[in-house]
Amino acid sequence: MTVGLAHYLFVSAVLFSLGVVGVMVRRNAIIIFMSIELMLNAVNLTFVAFGRFHHTLDGQLFVFFVMVVAAAEAVVGLAIIISVFRLRESVDVDRMNLFKW
């Protein structure tokens, strides 16, 4: 059975949902950040898949820019996580509820 667009969309949907669950379930900031990266990658796959079936390259270029953005976001995100670690000696997200209601 030839591999259609739906298959790729389904794979990226699964990866995306796994990323979402990762953000929900894990308490470690870095793992949460990795799950977000996973979600971004799932989106990249969707873009390339749609590009392939539309025979246009816009999708792939968008992926190109998403990667650049993800890189910049990784730099800033990890810098924040490290400065949090320096202050709190932990990256456990639940330890950070300075602002009650």
Place this chain on the structure above:
Amino acid sequence: MDTAFPLFLMLLFAGGLAGAMLAMGEFIGPKRLTSIKLEPFECGSTPIGPGRQRFNVKFYLVAMLFIIFDVEVVFLYPWAVIFRDLGVFGLVEMACFIFILAAALVYVWKRGALEWE
């Protein structure tokens, strides 16, 4: 898909070879583990301190800057392929891009993020 197939084959072959060698060492050779053999090897001198000691902070700062300039290089690859028929326009375009990132480098350098000691 057709031009990429040999590439795929070559990848497979390389991976397979390295994997095979490791696997053979694992399954064929004799296994007599003694406490001395399990010690982390530190060029002959007796190991001191925990195996995994904390990295110094300045390393990750360099890793961060590496990402930024690595992405910059990635932009250069496609440019290198077609800069001949882009002509002067391509040159000006890339000049701006490089100028801004050079400014970033100067900024980072002046801010002392690159000092090593």
Place this chain on the structure above:
Amino acid sequence: MSYIWLILLLPALGVIINGFFARWVGRRGVSWIGPGVVGLAFLVACRAFFDIWALPADGRLVEEVFYTWIGSGRFTVEMALQIDPLSVVMMLVVTGVGFLIHVYSVGYMHDDPGYTRYFTYLNLFTLSMLVLVSANNFLLMFIGWEAVGLCSYLLIGFWFERDSAANAGMKAFIVNRIGDFGFLVGMMLIFVTFGTLDFTEVFHAAPGALALGGPTATLIALLLFVGAVGKSAQIPLYVWLPDAMEGPTPVSALIHAATMVTAGVYMLARCSALYVLAPFALAVVATVGVATALFAATIGLVQNDIKRVLAYSTVSQLGYMFTACGVGAFGAAIFHLMMHAFFKALLFLGAGSVIHGMGGEQDIQKMGALRRHMPVTHVTFLIASLAIAGIFPFAGFFSKDEILFSAFASGHYGVWAVAVFTAFLTAFYMFRLHFLIFHGTSRVDREMARHIHESPRVMTRPLAVLAVLSAVGGFVGIPIIYGGNKIGAFLAPALAHTEAHAPHAGVGTELGLMAFSLAVAAVGIALAWRWYLARPEVPGRIAQRYRTLYRLLLNKYFVDEIYDDLVVRPARVGSEAVYQRFDLRVIDGAVNGAGALVRSFASAIRVYQTGYVRNYALSILVGVVLVMAYYLWL
């Protein structure tokens, strides 16, 4: 007529000078500028009055456009004034009575620390009232409406160190806001049906666009009426007026007697073209009006605080004006409004002068036989009481009789009967008040009696002027004799007429009615005289016999208590419960009632804001899933 802008500019100037440059102008300067500015405005109003009168009967409408305030596509709102008989009369009342009260305040507030602040607020109030009265579209009127509410909040809570004053101010503002809500929604409905908010355009298009007695017409009329009820303290939104007595007495005179509370009546008269198309709404107005009149009058019977009695009397008289509107006699309502402004302002100022003389004492049970100490106040107070009771030559007789007659002529016999009975009660409680203060045995305690003194001339002179107006004012609208009702003829072009008014009863019946209402008033006065002067122990015995009725009236039918139980206590209990269970800090809001209810709901939601990042991510995911489900279902 381009000078008309002066009428707004002058009070505005007063506000700026008193407000910001009080230090340079000094106390004396302020006491000249405050009243002076309003006096000049009064002169401008007179000039406008004569100019309008000179115009032919049907052309008496001048619009003065200043600039377009909101203009986008076909929806435009101008900052413009509309000068027609109705607005000119109101301007005269606001500036005239206002001027007298400003002069009076110079004396009354003489040694008050917030002197300049008081005059700034008073000028600001006059400005807002003039904006409300002279606006040519609903939006500008609404702005005046809000500003007036704001000024009453500031003036009631003038002595804000006193908790009761601050609370009364907040209460007045909130209740007004509730009324304003109805007004705003009504305004939007008008905007939807007519596409414009300009009075002239709306009232010309009204007969065509709105079916007689149709749902939209009635809905608009009722919503606007809700605004009027809030502002003019009718049932059920009258609770704030008696508490508003916390403010200085001249404030009560100006705002809670002469001008602001009448804004509701003015708005009804202005929108008479709409109300004419909604007979059901008119019926509601009439019933609410007469019910309020009766209800307030009964409470007034037993109050012992001089200002509370006058406050309930104001609510009752406003009920009269709404009844007049309800039966379609908008002219009579405005006529009574004008007369009421004169004698009620006089009553309040008189009461102020009594309180001033008695060193702040307000309980009439500790007064008596003051006529020897304060002759001028006594005479002016007597004239005003006669006027409000509706005795022949005085102002109240003509205006109240006009209302009773139009009620009777237009077939509202039930309304007429209740109104007449209320007239009897009015006469009774007014003269009970008068006799207890000025006549009978002096119940004033020893050292107080020594320094009772007549108020200084700056206070008594305005009393005198108002007394003359209360006496002579009525002749402006003498019924029956042709051309006698000058005020009616003058107002006619600006007000729409209901057909119900058509069956003009014969002259005979009108004379008969006048005699009957005069008799009723006389009986009321006689009864008050007998009970409080001739045999002072009688009221005590009656109070014993009808103890329950007496207690009921004394506690104002427990309305405040009912409101407390209905709204405040459950809210407080609710928030207490929330507090106990979730152990959150209790929020110290200044407003009771609605505020507490909303706060308990707010603290319930707060728990949701836990501070855990993952919780936030979860709530975002919930949002996502819902949005997706919505679209999949689509």
Place this chain on the structure above:
Amino acid sequence: MNVAAINISLGGIGPLLILSATALVVLAIDCFWPSERRSHLAYVTVAGCLVALGATWRLWGAQEAVFGRMIIVDNYSTFFTGIFIVGTTITTLLSIGYTSRMGIDRAEYYALLLFATVGMIMMAQGLNLITIFLGLETLSISLYILAGIQRQRAASIEASLKYFLLGAFSSAFFLYGVALTYGATGSLDLEHITRAVGETTFASKPLLLIGVGLMLIGFGFKVATVPFHVWTPDVYEGAPTSVTAFMSVGAKAAGFGAFVRVFSISLQPLSPDWTHLLWLLAVATMVVGNVMAIAQTNIKRLLAYSSIAHAGYVVVAMVAASALGTSSVLFYLLVYTFMNLGAFGVVLVLGRQDEEVLAIDDFAGLGRRAPALAAAMALFMFALAGIPPTAGFVGKFYIFSAAVQGGFVGLAVIGVLASLVSVYYYFRVVVVMYFMEPAGEIPLAPRSAPATVALVIAAAATLALGLFPSPFITAASRSLVAVLF
């Protein structure tokens, strides 16, 4: 190589270039000629903003898609660019005194403000979803850093982490939405999308609907509508106050700029589908925003919830998808910028050395101790509550009349009720200032001239827009004409 085809127009991105150049200059000055006092950097920033504002003014009336249809320069984007630059200028002026007190007056602070504004302009000018996405990310990343710029304070870093994680999380959803929309319509260009959506034979409707829904989430987060508003109170309270002011004004306006461009203008044929959803969003946002604000005792959290409520009012205008509705969005955001910056400005000016005046009760008795400041705050509170003569009233009236004209009378009534509730907590601040005795000593910061200038501008604008709004309203509606028809 048809270079001409992609229509390079440096004029079109004039403001963008000027602001980036200013940022580079500011950093260069601080790197090569470091000096102890850093307020001169702020003045350079303000100068740059003014030049950029001039360039924007020249752009008014231009109507062309430049840079290979990536950017569209029209009245709509120019109006928004104006709002952003004004917001940044006032924030810079306000933060001069504040940053030096708080020890964050570094060159990077001003550079990041400028880069954030560049991101906003990209979002407003974006005709292609890539530009909007890049603008969104530049803005977000600059704000993540700005929120966490006060490293030694746990609150600031924690706020930055929360903002970062949740920001990245929702921009992933936004991206997924863009991907699906691209899949359904085959193009990333907003005008192509409109044409594709318009065709009746549009088969992959469900794909597009899900894509639009996910984009709504991305925008919903950025603009802080309920239920995506949860991050706002914590981040607003944690971040330094001047950054909070900037976020509450700039980021929100940029969010709406792109939101309206994509939904009301580009996905106009699809409006029956997303209008009802926006209707629910608007009601929820207004109710929760106002009600939660009541229970606040910290002025920053109160202003946070109030900014959520105001987002709700703007969404009401979006529900009335008529030209009047969309132009009322533009006008309201302009008014909101001045009102909110004014309110935050007063909070910024109070407070001595490094402890700020944040509890509402600390405002007690301000009426007597600093009458001018208290009067300004009262004006801003009245404006936010929507009391007449102030611009807030005109803005709200304009929005509610648009909603009523669009047939959403119910929504308008709920809006009026919500603002009735809002009167309570805005007035509470005024009451505390005027009618309460000052408990402790209110730390009054030394009067910093630029902050006073900024407050005067904000107050004057709030009043002027209230009394003479028509020129701005016609400008707002004219910026719609070009886009819609």
Place this chain on the structure above:
Amino acid sequence: MAAVAFYLVSAVAIACAALVIFQPNVVYSALFLIGTLLALAGLFLLLNAQFIAIVHIIVYVGAIMVLFLFVIMLLDLGRDPAGTEQLPYQRGLGIGLGVLFLAELALMVSFGGGLAGAPEGPLPAAFGYTEVLGRMLFTTYLFPFEATSILLFVAAIGAVVLGKRRG
């Protein structure tokens, strides 16, 4: 043949992704993420996106994951500390909603997956190769290209401001 490759690679990708999330050791999570990324690169190759696949490996695996591992080493995280779960319902609800979200996406894919109007027939020449992408990147997508330089500059500022200790 391509179908088998697709199923194999996507299976690897999904398995590694699941392991990233559900196994406690942080370092292993990072390694599994690298596995997922490589599998994705394989998928890109299957979709004729050769240049993107290579860039993906260089940027993501080469740079970003390196930084992740650096940070994990720096913070010496090892196993994720068990610790009491502050939010009891968080785990259950998280997974539940995740699955629900997946179901919605799956429904959408099956429902609207068959993309109407997609041009059939052979791909345009050199689809997905560097020079075609490069030409597009440096002409039509000129503005985003310059915008990324601004973005990277901001990232550099961020790294210095947040990363560097008060020097």
